[in-house]
Amino acid sequence: MPTATHKRGFTLIELVVVIATLAIIMALAIPAYGRYSFRARRVDARELLMRAAAAQERFYTNFNRYAADPITGAGSLGISDTSEHGYYKVTTANGPTGDNQSYVLSVDPQGAQASDYCGTMTLNNNGAKTPPASDAAANANGACW
Secondary structure, eight states: OOOOOOOOOOOHHHHHHHHHHHHHHHHHHHHHHHHHHHHHHHHHHHHHHHHHHHHHHHHHHHHSSSSSSSSTTTTOOSSOOTTSSSSSEEEEEEEHHHOOOOEEEEEEEEGGGTTTTTTEEEEEOOOEEEOOTTTHHHTTTTOOO
16 A cells, blocks of 8 residues: 655645735835935935035134025035935025025935925024924934934
8 A cells, every 4th residue: 555645835824824924024114114214314414414514614714704605606615515315405595684694504305305204404503403303203203303
């Protein structure tokens, strides 16, 4: 009498369990990775703002006023208007006094970063930053600053 052979392989139920487990893991991991990516790319904005602010302060040291258009104007500071990785673009404006004794730097998110909760980030000559670090909705994905 022939001996019974034992068949190898996976049953359909085992395969469905594995696929369901992977689907649950992916459903948790993909949104978390997206939030992490936004948070990681914000470094690009902070670096660009700090670089532009430092250039403005150097200009102020030499001329006793801030550059009116430090990126492309006659008083250009020699910095690029786009962040190193291209996720942000900087714009400048004179502060509320309008006499080049104050400034407001703004970075607008570009490309993949455009839908980030923090949106436009600003820094002025007094060091005030927006959006504020205490913003609870932003803190759900890490503070903007």
